[in-house]
Amino acid sequence: MKKTALNAMHREMGARMVDFAGFDMPVQFEGINAEHETVRTKVGVFDVSHMGEFWVEGADAFRLVQKVTTNDVAALFDGKVQYSCFPNGKGGIVDDLLVYRFNDEKYLLVVNASNIEKDWNHVVAQNNTGARLSNVSDEISQLAIQGPLALKAMQKLTSTPVEDMEYYTFKMLEFAGVKDVIFSTTGYTGAGGCEIYFPNEEAEKIYSAVLDAGKEFGIQPIGLGARDTLRLESGFCLYGNDIDDTTSPIAAGLGWITKFSDGNDFIDRALFEDQKDNGVPRRLKGFIMEDKAVPRHGYEVVDAEGNVVGEVTSGTMSPMLHKGIGMAYVDKPYWKEGSEIYIQVRNKRAKAIVARPPFYKG
Secondary structure, X not given: OEOOXXXXXXXXXXXXXEEEOOXXXXXXXXXXXXXXXXXXXXXXXXXOOOOEEEEEEOOOHHHHHHHHOXXXXXXXOOOEEEEEEEEOOOOOEEEEEEEEEXXXXXXXXXEOHHHXXXXXXXXXXXXXXXXXXXXXXXXXXXXXXXXXXXXXXXXXXXXXOOOOOOOOEEEEEEEOOEEEEEEEOOOOOOOOEEEEEEEHHHHHHHHHHHHHHOHHHXXXXXXXXXXXXXXXXXXXXXXXXXXXXXXXXXXXXXXXXXXXXXXXXXXXXXXXXXXXXHOOOEEEEEEEEOOOOOOOOOOEEEOOXXXXXXXXXXXXXXXXXXXXXXEEEEEHHHOOOXXXXXXXXXXXXXXXEEOOOOOOOX
């Protein structure tokens, strides 16, 4: 297994470690529910150094990124971040990702840890524009500092104003005495905050500084377990569960990152445009349990008569709502908010209501 630069510190802090995407990662410290609540109400810090990072540079960088991602890269400006996905040429998704624009000839693509090799091979194979590519995934560490007090706490570590930064923007700044840190107001929790990128050799110094700066705000180290419950409570897709090589962004409810503007001739554009115009048989929808039950990935969705009408892709017990929540691909009659569906939990049917995420709006 690979280890992040913070592995030893996690073990010293008593983290429960698991194999995640080939990395030895902390799944929890204090406990998933307590960590979840810390992020929702105060501030928590995640080690997400397992994520992948690719630089795309040169005169043809824009053309390549525009070709391989569904969102409209032309809408970006320097210092802006964009959520997007790689279409696979067969109507599915290679991965979802973040696109950072430094300038018209320099972009950073941030991809999921489990897909680094697959994504890299895909981008390289599509690079007939002459862009310069570099995979720096093994050189960069990343922390996600998330929660309503995150930016206030992190302002202590930089003289550059960050508390008023707009959502999905970034700055290059000096942070905790380290120059050229990428400071990005992004995250996978729906709780606000930032994500920061820096060289591996600075990881322990920066992690210690973050924990120290956040002490007065109740900061805690947070594991991947709470990261999953937070992202689901906010309705964010997880690659491998809610989206994959067989699901289209239109069916996954990601039409908002699939832009059919003039000149945006990305892979699979014609197919996705047809799906937008003519519909798809199943769509990804959120739901909240009415009956007491915890939905899980792979559970069948049925109607009142027991006919199968879908399948759960993600599910958990919401630590904030104290109800089961989830996402599922369901047939067309059940797309409307408020529709009654049933989750087949072993040998019983548990009632749920189709609801639009985010499920928690605190």
